[in-house]
Amino acid sequence: MSRMGIICFAASYGIALLLEVSRLWFRSRLRGVVILGCTAAGLIAHTLFLGYRAFTVTGSPLSSEMDWCLLAAWVLVALYLMLLFAYPRTPFGLVLLPLALGLIGAAGWWASREPYPQAPASRVWGLIHAGAILAATVAVLVAFAAGVIYLFQAYRLKQRRGPLGGFWVPSLEWLDRMNSRSLGAAVVALAVGLFAGVMLNWINYQQHVPPLPWSDPLVMTTLAMFWWLLVALVLAVWYRPADEVRKVAFITIISFIFLLTALAALLLMNTSHGRNRNPWQEQSGQAPQVSVEPYVWQESSLRGGICLWGPAGHGRSRPPFVAQLRT
Amino acid sequence: MVEAAHPSSPNSEPRSAMNLLLVGCSHHQTPLAVRERLAFNEAQTVAALSAMRHCWPQTEAVLLSTCNRVELYLGGEKETLPSAEEAGAFLAQFHGLPHNLIQPYLYVYEDEEAVRHLFAVASSLDSMVLGEAQILGQVKDAYQLSAAQGAAGPIFHATFQTAVKAARRVATETTLHQRRVSIPSVAVADFAQQVFDRFDDKQVLVIGAGEMAEETLKYLQDQGARQITVVNRSAERAEELARRWQGRAATWEELVEAAASADVIISTTGAQQPILTAERFAQVTAQRRRWPVFILDLAVPRDVEPTVGDQPGVYLFSIDDLKAVCDANRRQRDAELPLAMRIVEEEAAQFMADLHHKASAPLIIQLRQGWQKPKEEELQRLFNKLPQLDDHARAEIRQAFDRLVNKLLHLPLDTLRNHARQGVPHSLMDALAKLFRLKE
Incomplete structure (x- = not known):
């Protein structure tokens, strides 16, 4: 079901992408309608798939890496559909659809992973954390798309090239605005996401679950990306020399590389983000035979993805284990 | 003026064997001196339509008068339709001109040829600037004015509706209307609008007083540009231009400051040496806080040193750059012409088939x-x-x-x-x- 469902809407987006590419070679009256139809059909299938997983498989959206990626791709495609209505002659799909397809591909990679462990005490912070990181990811991807188109447009204008026949590229001013706003949104969302992550770590610390260490590759790349984006934003707001816009476009492209690194850390490196971690042992310093009991989803309960990170090195006395821990 | 005769309305159902007649002249063969004497303003058009209804009460009429053409479309049954000579004489008589003055310039089309010509005109395939957008609006206005006067009925309702449809098809199925071929329109639509999204918050600096600058400024003002500064070696001339363009004048000594605060710079002086040299632009750069800057150098010889365009955030276009795009656009338009003509042919053939079938x-x-x-x-x-x-x-x-x-x-x-x-x-x-x- 998972594989077939993913292939179904990914194929719709793939066809829409191929049609966007075909704008470079020929004109057609029908193409716009077919692109719109394919994207809308894919988005409906995508929505149904997410809904199906949320209500029958995982219990809620954002409860696994797979769902997280699929939801990020869904937001990107929904944004693309809106842009398609507002600017039918601008091929935003050339940049946005490959990003969405990349996220869907990553979701397929993670399809076999277990959902995040859940704890009722941290579900609100978990949702805030996962939602904010998702928003930041989408904002970085949109900023990246705007940055790439900006550089392309700036290059064309420097070469004094006339308009392209098949489509209309947005103005530098529009792209700059889109880039800066996405950058600002990414910084705010990432700050919220990081704060929620720290809170989750603190809650886990209270519950004797070892926090996610600062040295975790995912934490390090996410923090690096946050500082990088913050510096870029400050530069964009306070300092605006002639080439600044182009620099900001480059910065967003590097931010995208940070994002890819973070995803690669999740995918390939040994990160304990979102995985079960055994609680500390009371006296001996050795881990007891305990594990965090996976939270069983009930119809009335809310669940969210949990990111656990916080200050490393805890040696002081801890409160007794909570009821959900079992020996 | 033509004498009034038998008032009547042509607003009845179309009858069998409808005929169309077109008599007119255009920029193709008629000199401007003749066209301007034959042109109709709105009041004259109303008067002419009224006179025609009296002369030919069973005939529908639409009068299209633009800078480049004057065309009289007549429709009705063969027996009641005036001859081409009578229609030509009417046009001459209305303006008090001798018929033999305009006779050599008039062209006459009947039925399907008239329909095809109207469709081509509405689609801007017969315009002086191929693909220009205004003509469709002018065709619509001419029909609406005629309908409001009761001079256009079912025949022209169907004919002009289909003409608009054909023009829209040409606009959407070809790139004819997207290819601009005049330097000011290319400068604004193909380049300035690729840099800036809006112009109402942009500072425009005009250096010099060339005719091209004025035309470019008109396009920019159409796009919303309001903050205009004029710099000229002659302070009086600068004041005069600023007044005409509703901007402000600055002295020649204030050029660097004005350039530093401008988003769009249009330069059209007759100077023999560059005005914005790399050195002078370095002073501008030192004062600038707004980027990017769009510079149109419409002067020959050039007013802006080409190396200025190499600087980051500066988009410099000379008249040669614009002309190259105009030429490329013109070639692409010409390549699109057969497709546009095919659309017009299809629409005209379909329209005539429907018309014949109605008979x-x-x-x-x-x-x-x-x-x-x-x-x-x-x-x-x-x-x-x-x-x-x-x-x-x-x-x-x-x-x-x-x-x-x-x-x-x-x-x-x-x-x-x-x-x-x-x-x-x-x-x-x-x-x-x-x-x-x-x-x-």
């Missing part, structure tokens, strides 16, 4: 009515013989008879429609009338 409409109605009577008689006879039939069975039988009549009529009517593509199918209509004893 046979009264005959078709009679034919259908003629077949209804025996059908009803036979049904009645059958129902009388079979009184046991219930309502459902009767309805079924009635439906079967209806289908039979439709199937029997389908082939002759389809043949009639097909023949209408070549013109009004007079021979078939005669045959039908004789075979079924219909009134023509």
Whole structure:
């Protein structure tokens, strides 16, 4: 079901992408309608798939890496559909659809992973954390798309090239605005996401679950990306020399590389983000035979993805284990 | 002025064998001196339409008058339609011109040729600047004015509606309208609008007083540009231009400051040496806080050193850059012309086929009515013989008879429609009338 469902809407987006590419070679009256139809059909299938997983498989959206990626791709495609209505002659799909397809591909990679462990005490912070990181990811991807188109447009204008026949590229001013706003949104969302992550770590610390260490590759790349984006934003707001816009476009492209690194850390490196971690042992310093009991989803309960990170090195006395821990 | 004669309205149903006549002149063969004497303003158009309705009460009329053409479209039955000479004489007489002055320049098109010409005009395929957008609006205005005066009726309603449809098809299925070919329009639409999204918050600096700058400024003002600064070596000239363009004047000494605060710079001086040298622009850069800057160097020789364009955030276009794009656009437009013409041909052929088919409409109605009577008689006879039939069975039988009549009529009517593509199918209509004893 998972594989077939993913292939179904990914194929719709793939066809829409191929049609966007075909704008470079020929004109057609029908193409716009077919692109719109394919994207809308894919988005409906995508929505149904997410809904199906949320209500029958995982219990809620954002409860696994797979769902997280699929939801990020869904937001990107929904944004693309809106842009398609507002600017039918601008091929935003050339940049946005490959990003969405990349996220869907990553979701397929993670399809076999277990959902995040859940704890009722941290579900609100978990949702805030996962939602904010998702928003930041989408904002970085949109900023990246705007940055790439900006550089392309700036290059064309420097070469004094006339308009392209098949489509209309947005103005530098529009792209700059889109880039800066996405950058600002990414910084705010990432700050919220990081704060929620720290809170989750603190809650886990209270519950004797070892926090996610600062040295975790995912934490390090996410923090690096946050500082990088913050510096870029400050530069964009306070300092605006002639080439600044182009620099900001480059910065967003590097931010995208940070994002890819973070995803690669999740995918390939040994990160304990979102995985079960055994609680500390009371006296001996050795881990007891305990594990965090996976939270069983009930119809009335809310669940969210949990990111656990916080200050490393805890040696002081801890409160007794909570009821959900079992020996 | 033409004398009024028999007031009447042409607003009646289209009749058989409608004819169209077009008499006019355009920029192709008629010198401006003649065109301007023949041109009609709105008040004159109203007066002319009113006079035509008195002269030719059974004729529909639309008068299209633009800078590049004056065309009189007339439509009606052959017997009531004036001749081309009468229409030409009307145009001359209205302006008090001798007929022989305009006669050599007038062209005449009839029926399908007139339709094809109108469609080509509306699609801007006959314009001086191929693909210019204003003509469609002018065609619509001419029709609406005529309709408001009661001079345009069902014939021209259908004709001009289809002309607008053909023009829209040309606009969407070809890139003819997207390819600009004048330097100011290319400068603004193809380049300035690629840099800036809006112009109402942009500072525009005009250096010099070239004609091209004025035209470019008009395009920018159409896009919303309001903050205009004029710098000229002559302070009086700068003041005068600033007044005309609703901007402010700055002295020559303030050039660097004005350039530093400008988003768009248009330079068209007659100077023999560059005004914005790399050194001077370095002073501008030192003061700038707004980026990027769009510079149009429309002067020959150039006012801006080309190395200025190499600096980051500076988009510099010379007249040669713009001309190259204009030429490329013109070539691409020419390449699109056959496709546009094909669309016009298709629409004109379809329109004429529909028009010809309409001529046979009264005959078709009679034919259908003629077949209804025996059908009803036979049904009645059958129902009388079979009184046991219930309502459902009767309805079924009635439906079967209806289908039979439709199937029997389908082939002759389809043949009639097909023949209408070549013109009004007079021979078939005669045959039908004789075979079924219909009134023509």
